[in-house]
Amino acid sequence: MPEYAKPMARLIEELRRLPGIGSKSAQRIAFHVLKAGTHDVERLTAALRDVKESIRLCDLCNNVTEVTPCAYCADPSRNAKLLCVIEGPEDILAIEKTGQYRGYYHVLHGALSPLHGIGPEQLRTANLVERLKSGAAEEVEVIIATNPNVEGEATAVYLSKLLKPLGVRVTRIALGMPVGGDLEYTDQVTISKAMEGRREI
Numbered sequence: 001m002p003e004y005a006k007p008m009a010r011l012i013e014e015l016r017r018l019p020g021i022g023s024k025s026a027q028r029i030a031f032h033v034l035k036a037g038t039h040d041v042e043r044l045t046a047a048l049r050d051v052k053e054s055i056r057l058c059d060l061c062n063n064v065t066e067v068t069p070c071a072y073c074a075d076p077s078r079n080a081k082l083l084c085v086i087e088g089p090e091d092i093l094a095i096e097k098t099g100q101y102r103g104y105y106h107v108l109h110g111a112l113s114p115l116h117g118i119g120p121e122q123l124r125t126a127n128l129v130e131r132l133k134s135g136a137a138e139e140v141e142v143i144i145a146t147n148p149n150v151e152g153e154a155t156a157v158y159l160s161k162l163l164k165p166l167g168v169r170v171t172r173i174a175l176g177m178p179v180g181g182d183l184e185y186t187d188q189v190t191i192s193k194a195m196e197g198r199r200e201i
Helices: 006-016 023-035 038-054 090-096 126-134 150-166 188-196
Strands: 079-086 103-107 141-144 169-172
Touching: 006 023, 079 090, 079 126, 090 103, 103 126, 126 150, 141 150, 150 169
Parallel strands: 079 103, 079 141, 141 169
Antiparallel strands: none
């Protein structure tokens, strides 16, 4: 069976460890890197190194940033009475793209998943509780925007039990039918959530 040269095999193996990259994609990327000019490869290497050396977590919200507090936490025009709790930093951009939310964020860096060894201790909730204790908690609405899956739902329930004793209003993002979706092809759980979250029109 033919094998790649050791440096190529190592590169393919490392690329395969990245999320969403399978064997074929890893091979394509590795051959692209091999064909690329030295300057292009150096730019990629420098970008990877820069991410590891320059990016840190915001002391307030745990977002990835170069400076702390991050741009969102440092923005005084945001609504201090709204705090959106999300699983990962990538969720901030998804919410920001809507143009509908102008509050602050808190990034958990995960969701409860006992099968993967992720319990409450692995989530970044300690500074969330401190944040809410230090301000006028009764005036704050905490919007839990974890993913609509088993782990996200378990995390939402856990956070609700953790935060309600602090006197904050805890809400969950609405779940249900996607715009443009057909009932005929929608699963039972999604339809059930859509029925529960119905509102007057």
